[in-house]
Amino acid sequence: MITKAIIPVAGWGTRRLPITKIIEKSMLPVGNRPLVDYSVQDLIKAGVKDIYMVIGNAEPCQVKEFYRDNLALNQYLVERGKEDKLELAKTLPDDVTIHYTIQDPSGKYGTAVPIAMVVEEYKIDEPVLVFMGDDFVWNPGGESASEALIKAAKDGDSAILGVEIDKERVEKYGVLSEKDGKLVGVVEKPKPEEAPSNLINVSKYIMTPELLQRIVKYVEENDFGPKDQEYMVTDPIDEFIKDGGVMRVAPTNGEYLDGGSVEGWLHANNVVCG
Numbered sequence: 507m508i509t510k511a512i513i514p515v516a517g518w519g520t521r522r523l524p525i526t527k528i529i530e531k532s533m534l535p536v537g538n539r540p541l542v543d544y545s546v547q548d549l550i551k552a553g554v555k556d557i558y559m560v561i562g563n564a565e566p567c568q569v570k571e572f573y574r575d576n577l578a579l580n581q582y583l584v585e586r587g588k589e590d591k592l593e594l595a596k597t598l599p600d601d602v603t604i605h606y607t608i609q610d611p612s613g614k615y616g617t618a619v620p621i622a623m624v625v626e627e628y629k630i631d632e633p634v635l636v637f638m639g640d641d642f643v644w645n646p647g648g649e650s651a652s653e654a655l656i657k658a659a660k661d662g663d664s665a666i667l668g669v670e671i672d673k674e675r676v677e678k679y680g681v682l683s684e685k686d687g688k689l690v691g692v693v694e695k696p697k698p699e700e701a702p703s704n705l706i707n708v709s710k711y712i713m714t715p716e717l718l719q720r721i722v723k724y725v726e727e728n729d730f731g732p733k734d735q736e737y738m739v740t741d742p743i744d745e746f747i748k749d750g751g752v753m754r755v756a757p758t759n760g761e762y763l764d765g766g767s768v769e770g771w772l773h774a775n776n777v778v779c780g
């Protein structure tokens with residue numbers, strides 16, 4: 507059983523300026539919840555007990571504030587006879603712990619960096635779920651993103667989530683190329699007629715210890731300048747596969763909702779609240 511997950515939520519969210527001057531990107535509201543909480547609740551329902559969030563160094567941290575108990579609010583609700591609201595105010599079950607790692611925004615940048623930081627700091631040597639913090643898969647009543655990944659990785663392999671979309675829309679995304687249920691590679695923004703499938707990469711994974719160590723090594727051994735390139739997690743994943751590593755493809759027909767753009771965020775709210 508996989509009980510650990512990594513969620514990177516650091517970064518300035520520059521695509522969403524100016525609102526991200528005062529609201530962290532992962533805390534932008536979708537309905538009555540912040541973006542990141544849809545992934546957190548998905549993971550908790552799948553049995554995750556330890557969540558490692560990589561946050562920025564700005565204080566106060568809104569993510570930490572959201573997931574801590576607000577004693578003053580609880581007291582207010584009790585005093586005003588609104589005990590029925592206490593469950594809504596409690597954002598984390600007692601048996602789930604969030605661990606925080608601070609990432610300096612002026613340091614190395616890219617999707618591989620926060621994963622490597624957590625693996626090194628907490629000496630993680632077991633499979634973990636990895637979800638980015640500013641998007642989620644919406645599939646009420648159906649199989650969740652975590653459940654799909656866990657099912658695909660039941661033999662102890664790594665896994666990657668593939669969201670099914672109409673093939674004419676694949677040009678905006680990384681598209682999964684797979685054979686016999688195993689990832690062959692990710693084709694970035696192909697023309698629809700050249701796309702290897704209609705499954706897009708939404709950066710949700712199960713990663714084995716071997717793959718996690720490759721990510722650590724990739725970040726440690728490369729010295730990209732701030733304007734050269736990002737430390738992309740797909741680079742060590744590609745090398746892992748080329749060297750014979752197995753990453754299972756976990757397809758889902760849930761809808762991918764992304765808060766990184768205004769259009770995506772508005773659509774997410776329309777879907778969740780509609």
